[in-house]
Amino acid sequence: MNLFEIIRNMDYTKIKGDTDVEIDRIVFDSRQVKENTLFVAISGFKVDGHDFIEEAVANGAKALVVENSIELDRDIPIIKVKNSRKALAHISDSFYNNPSRNLNVIGITGTNGKTSTTYFIKSILEEKDRVGIIGTLGSNIENKTIKTNNTTPESLHLQKFFNNMIKEKISNCIMEVSSHSIELNRVDLINFNIGVFTNLSAEHLDFHETIENYMRAKLKLFYMTKDFNIINSDDIYGKQMIKELENVDTKLITYGLQSGDIRAENLELSVKGIKFDIQTPKGTIDINMTTPGLFNIYNALAATSCAVAMGVSLETIKKGLEKIKGVKGRFEVLPINREFDVIIDFAHSPDGFDNVLKTVKEFAQGRIVTVFGCGGDRDKTKRPKMGEIASYYSDLCVLTSDNSRSEKTEDIIEEILIGLDEKSCIYEIIPDRRKAIEYAIKNAKPKDIILLLGKGHETYQIINGETYEFNEFKIVTQILNKLDKN
Numbered sequence: 101m102n103l104f105e106i107i108r109n110m111d112y113t114k115i116k117g118d119t120d121v122e123i124d125r126i127v128f129d130s131r132q133v134k135e136n137t138l139f140v141a142i143s144g145f146k147v148d149g150h151d152f153i154e155e156a157v158a159n160g161a162k163a164l165v166v167e168n169s170i171e172l173d174r175d176i177p178i179i180k181v182k183n184s185r186k187a188l189a190h191i192s193d194s195f196y197n198n199p200s201r202n203l204n205v206i207g208i209t210g211t212n213g214k215t216s217t218t219y220f221i222k223s224i225l226e227e228k229d230r231v232g233i234i235g236t237l238g239s240n241i242e243n244k245t246i247k248t249n250n251t252t253p254e255s256l257h258l259q260k261f262f263n264n265m266i267k268e269k270i271s272n273c274i275m276e277v278s279s280h281s282i283e284l285n286r287v288d289l290i291n292f293n294i295g296v297f298t299n300l301s302a303e304h305l306d307f308h309e310t311i312e313n314y315m316r317a318k319l320k321l322f323y324m325t326k327d328f329n330i331i332n333s334d335d336i337y338g339k340q341m342i343k344e345l346e347n348v349d350t351k352l353i354t355y356g357l358q359s360g361d362i363r364a365e366n367l368e369l370s371v372k373g374i375k376f377d378i379q380t381p382k383g384t385i386d387i388n389m390t391t392p393g394l395f396n397i398y399n400a401l402a403a404t405s406c407a408v409a410m411g412v413s414l415e416t417i418k419k420g421l422e423k424i425k426g427v428k429g430r431f432e433v434l435p436i437n438r439e440f441d442v443i444i445d446f447a448h449s450p451d452g453f454d455n456v457l458k459t460v461k462e463f464a465q466g467r468i469v470t471v472f473g474c475g476g477d478r479d480k481t482k483r484p485k486m487g488e489i490a491s492y493y494s495d496l497c498v499l500t501s502d503n504s505r506s507e508k509t510e511d512i513i514e515e516i517l518i519g520l521d522e523k524s525c526i527y528e529i530i531p532d533r534r535k536a537i538e539y540a541i542k543n544a545k546p547k548d549i550i551l552l553l554g555k556g557h558e559t560y561q562i563i564n565g566e567t568y569e570f571n572e573f574k575i576v577t578q579i580l581n582k583l584d585k586n
């Protein structure tokens with residue numbers, strides 16, 4: 101494509117050289133420059149793309165887009181812009197021929213639930229249509245997945261994914277939209293048809309500084325959408341967003357338990373799953389899902405709102421939601437058929453602990469027994485916080501190893517103990533994780549829920565710098581078989 105065409109409607113401050121050159125490739129990483137490449141220098145956080153201009157030119161860059169003034173003794177076109185991330189979004193959109201305009205793009209934003217909601221919507225829409233996904237788990241079209249560094253990748257990659265989806269005759273793209281991506285111009289110029297807001301809690305404040313800024317970053321998505329804004333009206337920031345969006349023309353659909361156009365009623369929560377009715381303006385559907393947790397009711401409401409906005413029938417929504425199976429190692433209830441239950445979850449942060457334990461508390465009829473440790477060589481401030489949260493919700497905590505890496509498990513446990521509240525829960529220390537699980541299972545009482553936190557889908561443990569095979573699913577089965585034999 102001709103460079104002049106690519107930058108035609110873009111804001112720039114200066115152009116040096118002749119833009120009548122053919123460009124076959126756009127990159128923002130000097131290491132990926134080949135012949136006929138346009139290199140866009142991005143000011144980074146750790147390093148700065150402008151520092152790699154010489155390398156990009158040496159590798160054959162045919163033109164440059166820069167934000168800083170640069171000296172170059174080669175005669176290639178240089179386009180100077182105010183904001184090169186913004187320019188990258190524009191260039192990528194033009195280069196791939198504005199692909200998002202030919203897709204139904206659904207953007208999901210919020211602190212929690214983005215990934216699940218994305219997959220819930222997919223499950224409904226793919227009953228009738230082909231669906232592409234962009235998010236934490238990569239860019240996915242049916243069984244082809246391309247891994248990505250970011251939940252919402254850089255604009256160039258986003259536009260390329262959209263273009264691939266069009267080539268594959270996909271009509272719907274469901275994507276997670278992180279607040280970073282909004283602030284860093286990754287999603288500029290995307291033609292969003294629908295925007296979904298799940299919820300907001302304090303996170304990423306290292307980047308946004310205040311929760312107000314964090315909310316305002318997310319709010320920007322809803323000024324970009326063309327057809328529908330879908331907002332969780334039970335969430336306190338959701339309520340604020342609804343007010344802010346009062347004068348926006350895009351149609352608004354709200355959802356929730358306490359309020360909303362799309363509402364869940366008659367909830368039944370158990371370790372086996374969730375049963376509830378969804379009231380919609382088109383009628384009521386009864387839903388029976390095998391994914392436990394109140395948060396999944398919210399995810400189902402967000403997905404239903406989206407499907408209702410798109411005119412999908414209630415029957416299809418029910419079918420799509422009810423076929424959803426959990427994700428490996430994420431709140432996975434093991435099929436052990438005993439008087440107690442074992443749940444494996446990947447939670448390994450205070451926030452993750454709070455979410456999982458709060459959910460278990462919603463339906464626990466017996467004791468909550470939590471087996472966990474904390475990772476070594478990683479953020480130590482998490483340890484007392486995880487101890488505090490686990491003891492707040494649990495009846496018994498079994499403190500053990502996670503991936504201790506180069507640290508001593510016993511030292512990590514000492515730090516967890518600083519936060520653990522001995523008045524609210526009893527605890528045992530068993531550093532060997534297999535033995536800790538065995539202890540919890542051997543001493544389980546009817547109706548107990550045993551939570552194994554931290555490893556999730558991982559199949560290894562790193563202890564004293566060595567990696568050992570450690571598959572929690574297999575270990576639980578082995579322990580149960582051993583107990584049955586004795």
Ligand SMILES: CC(=O)N[C@H]1[C@@H](OP(=O)(O)OP(=O)(O)OC[C@H]2O[C@@H](n3ccc(=O)[nH]c3=O)[C@H](O)[C@@H]2O)O[C@H](CO)[C@@H](O)[C@@H]1O[C@H](C)C(=O)N[C@@H](C)C(=O)N[C@H](CCC(=O)O)C(=O)O
Nearest residue numbers: 128129130142144145146147149152250251252254278280
């Ligand atoms: C803070 C942040 O957003 N950083 C992003 C940023 O990194 P950076 O600016 O530090 O980039 P860098 O890798 O140091 O390099 C700067 C520039 O120099 C270039 N370079 C570098 C080396 C070289 O040899 N040649 C060269 O040209 C790089 O290609 C880049 O253009 O630009 C990179 C390229 O796009 C991103 O991958 C990277 O995301 C990092 C991995 C990250 O962790 N980001 C987080 C904060 C983030 O965005 N998270 C949200 C999810 C939040 C959530 O909901 O949980 C997300 O959407 O992922």
